[in-house]
Amino acid sequence: MGRFAPCSPTLTAQRGIWGIGITFEPFLLVVLLALPFLGSLATGLILNTTSRDLPVFVAGAVTLLAALLTASFYPALANGNVLRFDAQWLPQFGLNFTLRLDGFAWIFAMLITAIGFLVVLYARYYMSEDDPIPRFFAFLLAFMGAMLGIVISGNIILISVFWELTSIFSFLLISYWHNNSTARDGARMALTITGIGGFCLLIGMLLLGNIVGSYDLDKVLASGDVIRNHALYLPALIFILLGALTKSAQFPFHFWLPNAMAAPTPVSAFLHSATLVKAGVFLLVRLWPVLSGTYEWFWLVGLAGTLTLLLGAYFAMFQRDLKGLLAYSTISHLGLITTLLSLGSPLATVAAIFHMLNHATFKASLFMAAGIIDHETGTRDMRRLSGLFRFLPITATLAMVASASMAGVPLLNGFLSKEMFFAEAVETHADSILDRALPYIATLAGAFSVTYSLRFIHTVFFGPKPTDLPIATPHEPPHWMRFPIEFLVIVCLVVGIVPAYSIGPFLQMAVESVLGNRTPEYSLSIWHGFNLPLLMSILALAGGALLYILLRGYFARCEDGPPFLRNLRGQRIFERVLVTVSWRWARLAESRMGTRNLQPQLRWVVACGFLAGLLPLYVSGFEARMFTFSGIDPAFAAMWAIGMALSLAAAYMAKYHRLAALVMLGGVGLIVCITFVWLSAPDLAITQLLVEIVTTVLILLGLRWLPKRNPDMGAFISLRGRFRRFRDLVLAIACGVGMSFVAFAVMTMPVPDTIATYFLDNAYEQGGGRNVVNVILVDFRGFDTLGEIAVLGVVALTVFALLRRFRPASDSLDMPEQQRIQNRFDEERPDRAPGDTVRDYLAVPSLIMQWLFPVIITFAVYIFMRGHDMPGGGFSAGLTMSIAFLLQYLAGGTRWAEDRLRILPLRWMGGGLLTALATGVGAWFLGYPFLTSHFRYVELPLIGKMPAATALLFDLGVFSLVVGSTVLILVALAHQSVRIRRVRSHDAAKTEES
């Protein structure tokens, strides 16, 4: 089937596996993807379990089920079929949640789930008693889900999303032993490198989608020529390569992988051999049909690949740590795959896919074997390990077979793909130095890999008895711990001996799904006669063995790391860069440009604001036009003359007499309120008036804890101080004058046709209210209001939290002077007890305030009810209600009020927010978008006809939250005087005790 024909969304398998025509399979794809994540959640939920078997059971069942499910897709994929699942995600941006399974994705999914299952089984025995098991399996399963996501995504942005997820879960898995600083550093490095790579990948994918005009993988794969000839091809290629090469640990980004070896070994076996690091090359194969074949591709990918191939193998020879050796070997083998992909020939791509599978099998088993050695002997240092064959004969045999496969010994799967690599290396693809050097590089790297494989086997299993092992007598692990290795090694052998009958059909399916009609003829047999590749293999084997014999002595005593390049450590460079950027430059920038003082910051903010306001005028010119005065109402002018005087006086008195400043500020507020009435905005006037009241009370409560009034009105001011004042004054005047001009210009401009017309026309028909302002708040722009009340709630909670541990300044600790005088008066009179005067104070107003309580509440209900049609609504009703509560506090004092009235502001707030949310969500159930409102008029006894819109319910939420927040803030502040008294007596008792 033509692979490049764009698949229509409905193209699914023809035969359902349940035999019911079409087909559950697309949905089963979702199940397959969801399964690991659900398993992860389930394991996470039993986080506190002490059972060691339950998490393993969950993880094992999930991975096994996923593997079986994947396997069951196989028949549906025959003949180049592709399974697709489409769901709209953000269609307006061309983003769909598309899952897509073809032969190549299938074989990878199989790899992920099958090795995943083996790793779970292995980890069951590997993890020690003290490790938190559920956390491990939760992360492992989530990682598996993310990896499956990359493989079966049918949308290139979705691939990026899962790509990031794998970075994050790999971070969590590497740092699993988070008490270990190496693990933390390694995890951070892996996250930084792969995270930056992931970001580049996203950019690349966006560019690619931009070139193609769609993010759909099928569409992308169908437009290879468009992509390769596009001007943006090179940037897109570079960004995508940055993503893929960092993930697959290719030179020069390879260094994170050896540092990630601090992870538990099952993680290394799963992530760092079979899955995570394969994601990069997976993506290269996935996009190979559209990106490869150009000169740029050959050089960029080829250079990275060959350098990685050679350097990885070279570095691997000189590692002391078993896992370090395996990590560098992995890097080298990934380099081999990358090199193959760079060649741009279909046959090389077949070899690359084949080698990806082979490498996963032998490397995963080698990692597990290294884990067993570590587990049984307590060390991974190859200088201490020796002669383990006598203790671990079975593990040793298995490891030997696997490393023979790694070295490319015939009759094993590693040999086959390596042979194919050699054959391709000899061919000329893009005539250049790199191409001509490739056969030599390939043979040399092959020899190196023989050397490090030999070193691994010979040092660890042969030679004299080990002398200084942490665990003196190692013994074979439990059988089931060894089982995964046995299984994988058998796969190595079977594939190596009868490839055409074992891996053949699967490989053919995978290759066809990538290459389509360019699929080449290839032969999967062991024997191709005496030819150049075989000669190269023999040379590599012999040369590698010889090299090992020559270097044996050196290996035994050398330092860690390879000669010549020991100092070239990517890790060190990385850390230096990190320190420079995140520490030195940051410090420099902070010391040069930052300040810890508030005033300069505010000054800059104001100055920038002023310039930002000026700039458009400067650029587009200030049009001097004839202003049309609407005349000046003398009363209005007189009122604002007072208002301006009050505002100037408040500004002057704020330093010297706080109470006076507050009174004048309140005066300005009232004049603003009257202005709203004057200018036909009754809703605003009501709200302003009520807010003015609560703000004044709030600041009055705050004044109690501010310092006493400043008596020195005419104190001496230094020259510097004078200069500062002058500068601020200039800034203030400039801002004031500027605002005046802009305000005047804006107000005298003819008002264009705005969205207001829409609201006015539709408020009654659609929102069912005559008060358009309220309809906008609770209906048209209900979502904004929801956000705003959430902010209000957050602020109230913050205030509450800040005041819980509030310690006033020492000079505000004493009782206020007024109370002291009153108490002294009480003490001097024999017929009065202390506190009587306070109680008698304002006796009549107190009584009135108490009586007013029900009246105000009724008023609040009234304002609330009429809000949809008349000025009022949830905000103003809420404020009124809170004032009702506030008056009770004022009238009787905190204790009195709380003895009689239990307000639970937190409940009011929570209830309000939930009501508002529930109203919004309710619309969903009726099939409407969030916060769609419905209304009709209902007849109520006594009150009459009344609009019953769901918006009213939303407004009820607003009301309740406003009440809760306002009361919470004010009461928390008012409570401080009671609390401080308690704190004071507590402190006094303490000092007495000591």
Next chain:
Amino acid sequence: MELVLSIAIGVMTGCGVWLILRPRTYQVIVGLSLLSYAVNLFIFGVGGVKSNLPPILGDGVVSSTLSDPVPQALVLTAIVIGFATTALFLVVLLASRGLTGNDHVDGRNERK
């Protein structure tokens, strides 16, 4: 009307800016309040400064003669949020004064 209102806005802005650049916490609170009055009036003024317009839809009221509801809706929530931020700011300053023992916005009287 526009002239008066815009001058008033300018004066309140000027006073507000002057106050928020002062070193005492209380001055900053008063300054922010004045600034928020000015900004609210400004936003409100964008909708046109007209008195004696019907604010409520009623029978026989032509919708184009109504006062502009959009700036009103914006300012209404701004007023309430303004109260909340004033409260937050006040409490932060009280707490900071409790911790540092003085009334300077930076928590210390003299600059280093």
